[in-house]
Amino acid sequence: MRHWTDRINAALERYLPEKRLFLRSEDTTRFVRLRPVSQAVIVSGATALVAWTIIASSIVFMEAIGSTDLREQTLREQVYFERRLTELAAERDRSVEEAQAAHDRYAEAMNRVAAMQSSLLASEQRRAELESGIETLQGSLRERLRERDTARSRLAEVERTSTSDELLETAGRLAEVEQTLDFLMNALSDTAQEREAVMAMADSAVQQVDHLALENRLIQDRNHRIFTQLEQAVEVSMLPLERMFRAAGLQPDQLLQQVRSGYQDRTASLMPISISTSGTLDPQSDEARANGVIAALEEINLYRLAAQRTPFAMPVRAGVRQTSGFGTRRDPRTGGRRMHNGVDWAGPQGTPILSTGAGTVTHAGRQGGYGNLVIVRHDFGIETYYAHLHTINVNVGQRLSRGDRIGGMGTTGRSTGVHLHYEIRVGGRPINPMTYIRAAQNVF
Secondary structure, three states: OOOHHHHHHHOOOOOOOOOEEEOOOOEEEEEEEEEEEHHHHHHHHHHHHHHHHHHHHHHHHHHHHHHHHHHHHHHHHHHHHHHHHHHHHHHHHHHHHHHHHHHHHHHHHOOOOOOOHHHHHHHHHHHHHHHHHHHHHHHHHHHHHHHHHHHHHHHHHHHHHHOOOHHHHHHHHHHHHHHHHHHHHHHHHHHHHHHHHHHHHHHHHEEEEEOOOOOOHHHHHHHHHHHHHHHHHHHHHHHHHHEEEEHOOHHHHHHHHHHHHOOOOOOHHHHHOOOOOOOOOOOOOOOHHHHHHHHHHHHHHHHHHHHHHHHOOOOOOOEEEHHHHOEEOOOOOOOOOOEEEOEEEEEHHHHHHHHOOEEEEEEEEEHHHHHHEEEEOOOOOOOEEOOOOOEEEEOOOEEEEEOEEEEEEOOOOOOOOOEEEEEEEOOOOEEOOHHHHHHHHOOE
């Protein structure tokens, strides 16, 4: 072994010559020989330490940059989602107004059609009466013509056989018959003209009915395109919310039912509209489709309320690094295997710790190994734990919103350094907090 050491020293002598470190006291002087191997070990250790420091600093720096970019992206997506929801609500209001206006126009058109149909029926009845009257007049005219012919025949016979008085009487009767015939002919002509006018009015009414029916079909086609686009936009906006809650292990149907039961004040813009008041509502009608869009928007609003009350956010936004995840790990104090019920983030002392969702503070003080601990109770049986705090800025019973400051990062309790221990418990059972955080990364 010594032979190999000497050979190594000889090889390193050119680069690291032997040095002597003198240590002088009051009455003696000692020295320490630093042979090339020793110097090489010291230099290698120092180099490794510097390299490790640089690499660790780079990793922390990159994690801080990545965390900042993720937060900015989350904020941008949240602003986009809120703006998109506002646009959908405005578009839905415009569609409802257009549907109401279209329905009003359609109702007015139907009233006009009904009036025209009534007029048409009256005209048909009047025409039937006129035709009946014409037939009666024609029969009466034929009767009068026969009487005239009979009177003329008798006049000719009387002229041959009767006196002048009889002639005068017969001539008078003939004049009366001719006068009656003239009246009947005039009445027949007036009736024919009136029948032609009624038939022209009926043809005009039929044309107007056809025009209104075409206009109504065009309005229905336009409304169909508008509602189809609205339904597709609402569906695209709702799917990420459903996936977010399912990824967090929450059932959307039960979640919406709980939110709806505790949410009594519905905005007027999300109330179903009611236009038709009689008969069965056609599922493809504008009113039914508008109510479907409104119901979907109300569901999106309920998802928004549920998301505010669910701890989807990060509890710390400053430049921190994750030091321990959820699950079994090596205990930093005892060295044994132990279950870790949360996630740890390390950072400077006093780093702001924020509420991850709306809720009520149920504990704010020291608790065993947690040190300074804040517990927030959220809806749906969810609780969040914020442990090892340096300072606590909330009180028991206080109502919190997402992003409210809870305290500052510290190292109280069973802790080996400044960090935040964050837990999520559902029904008292701890679950991995990253499940909730990752579920909302591409939504908010």
